[in-house]
Each structure stands twice: as structure tokens, then as C-alpha cells.
Amino acid sequence: MNETEAAPAVDAAASTQLRPADPASAAAWDVAATVCDPEIPVLTIEDLGVLRSVEVQADNAVRVAITPTYSGCPAMDAIRDDVTAALRAAGYGQVQVDLVLAPAWTTDWMSESGKTKLNEYGIAPPTGRAAAGPVRLGLSVKCPQCSSLNTREMTRFGSTSCKALYVCRDCQEPFDYFKVL
Numbered sequence: 001m002n003e004t005e006a007a008p009a010v011d012a013a014a015s016t017q018l019r020p021a022d023p024a025s026a027a028a029w030d031v032a033a034t035v036c037d038p039e040i041p042v043l044t045i046e047d048l049g050v051l052r053s054v055e056v057q058a059d060n061a062v063r064v065a066i067t068p069t070y071s072g073c074p075a076m077d078a079i080r081d082d083v084t085a086a087l088r089a090a091g092y093g094q095v096q097v098d099l100v101l102a103p104a105w106t107t108d109w110m111s112e113s114g115k116t117k118l119n120e121y122g123i124a125p126p127t128g129r130a131a132a133g134p135v136r137l138g139l140s141v142k143c144p145q146c147s148s149l150n151t152r153e154m155t156r157f158g159s160t161s162c163k164a165l166y167v168c169r170d171c172q173e174p175f176d177y178f179k180v181l
Contacts, residue, residue, distance in 0.1 A: 018053050028062050029054040031090045038078040039160050042121045045079055049109025052100055061094035062087050067105045069162045069181070107180050119144045124166065124177040141177045143168035153177075 020026045032054050033046035045051040045066065052065040064083055068076045080097040087095045107126035115125035124144050140149045148170040158165040163176040 020054060022056075024056040025054055028056050028064075028087060028090075028092065031086050031092075032064055032083050035079060035082045035086055038075050038082070040118070040121070040123065042117045043114050045083070047111050047114030047117060049105065049111070049114075050079065056092075059094070060092065061096070062092045064095065064097045065100045066097060067100050067103075069105050071101065073161070105181065107178065110178075118178055122175060123163065124175055126178050126180040141166050143171060143173065144175055145173045146171040 019029050029051070032051055033044055035045050035051075037043045037045060037048055037050070040048075048069065050066050050069065052067050053063075054065075055063045057063060064087070066076070066079060066083070076099060080099070083097050084095045110126065118125040122144050124141050127141070141151050141153075142149055143151050143166075146168060148168050150169040151166050152169060154165045154167050154174065156164050158176045162179060162181070164179050165174060166177045167174045
């Protein structure tokens with residue numbers, strides 16, 4: 001996997017994925033967009049905003065850019081392999097997947113559909129927008145089981161680095177919260 005500071009077709013100011021306009025690249029995007037996150041299998045890499053760009057080149061080779069949710073995210077190797085396998089299964093012979101570190105991933109890139117899927121899966125989705133200035137001191141996280149806001153953080157890091165572990169004081173159920181980044 002190539003690690004780069006930027007890749008073609010990735011706009012540093014973009015807060016959404018850049019689905020290509022040309023039909024060939026859009027078709028390859030649609031294939032790559034079906035790849036699921038190995039840690040949260042109800043989310044695709046498109047839902048997460050990890051899929052940044054797909055370009056079909058003149059020789060029918062495909063170049064894909066993905067951005068990790070965290071630097072050093074252990075799922076990136078599996079995602080790279082899954083994207084490569086999906087595109088090869090769709091008939092693309094040469095596939096290059098670049099790990100793009102800039103701009104850094106933010107939960108602002110998650111789709112509303114992805115946030116809904118997280119909640120239905122039992123993980124509280126991120127709320128609000130990523131901090132662009134002073135960080136607020138308090139955070140109410142809605143329980144995905146009973147919708148109560150009477151929750152508390154048990155630990156800043158849950159089952160993965162991008163999640164925190166919370167517990168609902170009303171229904172007493174623990175749950176993961178996908179942190180706002």
C-alpha cells in the first residue's frame with residue numbers, strides 16, 4: 001500500500017466523498033463502495049467516508065484512495081485487500097490502493113445512512129461536528145437501546161480506538177459510541 005500526503009482527485013477541503021463523474025470511474029467506485037469495514041460489518045467504507053477517490057486510467061487500471069479513521073488503524077490492510085479483491089472480481093486487472101493521510105479523516109465524512117446503520121447495530125453514532133476551535137466540556141450520548149440521554153462514559157477507548165465505551169444509567173446496558181473526530 002502506498003502512503004501519500006495527497007492523491008489525485010482528493011480535495012483537501014472536501015467533507016464528502018468525491019464520487020467520480022466519468023462513467024468508468026463511477027462504475028469502479030460503485031464496486032469499491034460495497035466493501036464493508038471489517039470492525040463494523042454493517043458499514044461500508046463509503047458509509048464511513050474512508051473511500052476518498054476512485055480513478056480508472058486509460059489502460060483500465062484502477063487507482064483508489066482510502067483514508068484511515070485513525071493513523072495506524074489495523075483495519076486498513078484488510079480494507080485494502082478487500083477493495084483489491086472486489087475490483088479484481090469485477091474484472092479490473094490492475095488495482096492500486098493508496099492510503100491517503102491528508103486531509104485527516106473526520107466523522108463529518110460519515111453518511112447519514114451510515115450513522116443510522118451504526119445506531120441500529122447498537123453503536124451510538126457520532127453527534128455534532130468535529131471541533132474546529134475550543135472543545136466542549138460535556139457530551140450527551142443517546143443510548144442506542146432505549147434512547148435515554150442519561151448515559152456516562154466508562155472508558156475513552158472501547159473495542160477500537162475510534163469508539164468509547166458508555167453505559168446507560170436507565171436501562172443499564174453498556175454500548176459503544178463512535179467518537180466525533
